[in-house]
Amino acid sequence: MQPKVNPASGAQLSLDARRPLQDLRHGGLGSSHGKSILMGEHSVVYGAPAVALPLLDLQTAVSVRASDTATITSDLYTGPLAKAPKELRPVITALRATAKHVGLNIESCEIVISSTVPLERGLGSSAAVSAAMVAAVSNAAGVKLNPDDEFNLVQIAENVAHGTSSGLDAHTVRSLTPVRFQGGKPTDVHVATPFTFVIADSGTSGSTSAAVNGVRMLREQSPRFVNGIIDNLANLAENAIAALGEGDSKGLGESMYQGQEQLARLGVSAPALDALVEGAIKHSALGAKLTGSGLGGCVLILAKDHDHANALIEEMQGVGATRGWKTSLVPSHLASDFQHDSGLDGLFNNEENV
Structure with a gap:
């Protein structure tokens, strides 16, 4: 099966995840964290490796639930989704791209964003909020995305935020361990x-x-x-x-x-x-x-x-x-246990937990 390519971003989304459009009936939560480059600033542009750290103590959370009108609440803006400022365009791109991919109608929804990742400090704020948004919307639809689709949906938003994004932020804000990044390819780093x-x-x-x-x-x-x-x-x-x-x-x-x-x-x-x-x-x-x-x-x-x-x-x-x-x-063995804890998925899947 050939992947679906979004010409505006180059991101590839699997076809078999496309679903008929459904109304939002249950709430969903998503979370992510910031990132910091440990080594490789600038040199990574010329093919050298970079190492990025997940900032697990700088957290972002997004909630999505049904509402009479489409609204968004955040530190940057609170009001109708249709009137959100351009600074929120990457996040709204993540919202709409994910909703389309999982077959969810989000024209009547309440979005609440809470984040301790500071803006415009090179700590991955836009990627963190976008990743949390992707998780919240897919959880609201009851759809478990594969890792490639998760990354590509965040990357669609990151390309809106930064023009052309390397993918480093989109990988690191979704990882509990450091990431070695070279030539567009991420590798987990042992701690x-x-x-x-x-x-x-x-x-x-x-x-x-x-x-x-x-x-x-x-x-x-x-x-x-x-x-x-x-x-x-x-x-x-x-x-x-x-x-x-x-x-x-x-x-x-x-x-x-x-x-x-x-x-x-x-x-x-x-x-x-x-x-x-x-x-x-x-x-x-x-x-x-x-x-x-x-x-x-x-x-x-x-x-x-x-x-x-x-x-x-x-x-x-x-x-x-x-x-x-x-x-x-955290040491890699603890991060691995946390990442694969099957009990975590249920935390974000229905409105009762929002």
Whole structure:
């Protein structure tokens, strides 16, 4: 059977999941989480591997239930679905694409979005909300999507949000373990022991297009210099993967500091980011580096433990952070048990749980 291709997004959806249109009778819930790039910013654009972390403590939830009129409630906007602002277009794209795919009429529905993933900070907010929306709508229809269709429906929304999306965010916000991403292909990364991180917000917004274009122009002018940095970042990504698999916090932290040095050489760091990294070093963080495109946004910091993470959040605010979050990676065997717990599916399948 040939897949159905959405020409606007390139996403492929299986044909056998198409169903006759039905009215929304039961509510559904969906959830997801943010993401942070551990290693491989910018170098991934040129074929090198990147490693992204699921931010399990930054959560997004979406509920869908029947209503007299189609409405949406969120931090960005509350009101009729038809009058939602353009900032919600990717999320509404996920809503409508999923509803069409599972055969659900959502013209009379109430959508409620709750999220602790900050907007415009490179932490996967749009992908997280879209993934939660896909899950909520499919659960409301009583349809269990296969993983490929889940990804492709999120990717349709991500392409609306970002033009052309690599797929890194769409994979990571649906994973409980880190993801190695290269050439469009994701691979789960083994985590041997828990790791605790702090995300410190510099309070300044970066520009992905400006950062990516800046690196591209630098590469055109000095290809040997930039290609050398790309090779270094590729090696650091593999070192980080090995450290996660061995439970080597010290080795992971050293790779993070070296990654920050390479990104600074590319010109994508910024004074506000440098100040947070220097503050992390001063307060005994195991590692620290910018996360995302740079020129603003957030710094990812590796803490010794939960108590150290709490102290780091306070200390980072003293050197310029506007806010901070703590998050942890769980060992792969625990993530696998949680991911495959058959009891989870029933939590989101009917209105009684909404």
